[in-house]
Amino acid sequence: MPITQDDLVRAPRLPAVPVLSLASFGRAGATLPALDQAPAVALVSSGRIAIGMALRALGVSSGDAVLLPAYHSPSMVPPVLWRGARPVFYRVHQDTSADLADIRGKLDPSVKAIIVTHLFGFPQDLTALCALCDAHGIGLIEDCAHCFFGRHGDTAVGTSGDYAIGSSMKFFPIFEGGCLVSHRHRLPDTLSSAGIGFEAKAALATLEASFAHDRLRWLGAVLALPLRLKSALWQRIKQRRASSASPDAGSAGAALAPSSSDSSFEFDPSWVDRRSAWFSRMVLRRSARARIVTQRRRNYQALEQALAAVAGWRPLFPTLDDGACPWVFPLLADAPEALHAQLRAAGVPMVRFGATLWPGVDASVCSNSAYLGRHLFGLPCHQELRPAELAGMIAAVQHALRTVAEQPQ
């Protein structure tokens, strides 16, 4: 059934990811532990690069196997292939936690590392997995890409494994950024700069995203002319790069930005050991962290309560744990295809996490992952949503769910 204008409650054009505003800055203290409060921290350009560096630090190489959750981001796999290792996917439970019995069954001498993911910002209990890894001499990598802040009970995220990785740009208003941390090991203390072009891009792309969503307007007015000059310059740099035959040795590879920032699943090894841009590190350091945690939790709860009035969905997690700082609000839809069409037409930003899994990972590998990939919608709940934007999105989602419920099955 085609969707007409009358069928729609349009969401305001809200930012799908955090954008920089004046309120982004403030006192550093947070109400939950943060991933980068570790004795060893390396701020790099993306989470996947941090995974690659963690695998390298664990000595993973060709002939080794690395266990990964069957419910995953496909961006987690290329770093494993970069090491020449073989990815093996273990099952997850309905609540996305790791299936320990399946992991045990998949252990053999070739397994060198296990990656475990705290999905959607809900920390899982790693006590048993940690003990298993230690008993077998297997490296444990905590994937905190969805979980920059949080704890399970008294255990802070990122403290259980050998290494933990984060995708800072999922939580902070920055163009690029990932981190590799460890509470057990030292890290390479020599990261190199990715070059002045990258530094400029990281700052300007962040500001432009902010201006595009009507934030920092006064700064946008001040910078209007310089930004236009920059665009002209940028065109010339791109043309020059396109015409030069050999990749530039001075800065990282041919691309000016890591592939994480364009939602592809690529892994470009030239970003390994490259430092995150100065601007991104500055925002990370100066962000109002308590606000990130409080606002995300508040927005999550507002979505949960408002949507409870309509049928056709259920929350992935029955309650918001005290120790969780959500990445998105994950809901399971009864009729995902119809809801997807409605939300798209209404302009509601959403992530269908796991809709694309690594080739070969299907219901025969893990039926829960296949189910989640088909039914799960992640709605933005980040700290930079304005009250009117949140209210508009809630109205649009309620309307979409009601419309789907009225459609003939």
Ligand SMILES: *Cc1c(COP(=O)(O)O)cnc(C)c1O
């Ligand atoms: C996004 C993501 C990554 C990779 O992070 P990037 O910063 O995009 O490279 C790793 N694991 C999970 C679960 C993710 O969602």
